[in-house]
Amino acid sequence: MRERSAPRRRSVRWRFTRLYAGLFLASGAAMLLVVGLFAGGSTVAVPGPDTPVTGNVPTAAAQRIASLEHQLAQARSRQNEQLLLGSGVGLVVMGLLSLLLGRYAAGRVLRPLRAMTTATRRITADNLHERLAVPGPHDELRDLGDTIDELLARLESSFAAQRRFVADASHELRTPLATMRVAVDVTLAKPGPLPEQxxxxxxxxxxxxxxxxxxxxxxxxxxxxxxxxxAPEAVALDALAADALARRALPVARVLDAAAASPVLGHRALLRRLVGNLVDNAVVHNEQDGWVGVTVRTAGREVELVVENGGTRIDPGQVAELTRPFRRGGPERTGSGGASGSGLGLAIVAAVTRAHGGRLELRAREEGGLRVLVALPRAGAGTGAHTGTEGPTA
Incomplete structure (x- = not known):
């Protein structure tokens, strides 16, 4: 099915330019109409050289006067025609010139808007402290910039409060959890028999x-x-993938294909968590005697990490929901070991991918299971072999 083409982008600058040029041409046409009316009204009918003359004026003198008046009228008519023609040519030239002047004027008027657009696109969740700080007089554009700055300030405060709450709550809850865990261990370690219940x-x-x-x-x-x-550093995803597979006692078949993959520029601890979460997710949401395939390869300016697994078929409509916190894709995605996870694994993967400027793609495999692709910008200029994992190996 052919994708629907994106709507054509309309420039406000050209709309202003056409508006300025249209107004100029309309006023110029009105001016030519007024000139034509006055020029036509000033033309009077005069007798020609053959027009009979009556009265006391001599015949020769009257004919001479009539001839001169006729020549004068023709000169005025030609002058009016030349005036209208010159005005029309001037209107066309000024119309073209008005397009250039209108485009320049529209650019000057819209320059603060372009600066605000560029600055707003540059501001993300990681640099909400930046502001537009629109200079100039206090006009409508300055008010718009100040309004956006106030919105950014509120967003920064909200994001900071959310992050502080998550971090503080997580830290504060660790103490009572540790206390309860010690109490349970002490209870189990008491001498003497304990009731089975x-x-x-x-x-x-x-x-x-x-x-x-x-x-x-x-x-x-x-x-x-x-x-x-x-601080970012050069990290080898193939080494992290091999370590993740080696550290986990996987109850499924594993496949690692990481031939000559380039390193990526990122944060080692977060990337280790990303790879570990993908492997854990592939193991937990699997089937009995299933398989896990991990591929690390260089693709142009990116390094791709692909993690696939077998398992039950997943509804493609639910795949997009898997990266949301506490979403597990339905009760059928139960783990092989009985643990269902916290529902944060793929959400953390998505957050780490965004933090590294990468892209994340999830696709339900037709045979069952899930295919996850993480593409991150590579750190070096090395080339890697393009290999893939088609399925479990015997």
Missing amino acids: TRVLAGRVRTELDQVDQLLDGLLALARAEHDLP
């Missing part, structure tokens, strides 16, 4: 505490990915 309940509480701790850790990672980024 108490032991099962304590184990269940300990499991829930671990999941809450993972949730808080995910919230901290999500807040860190959107604020207070450390």
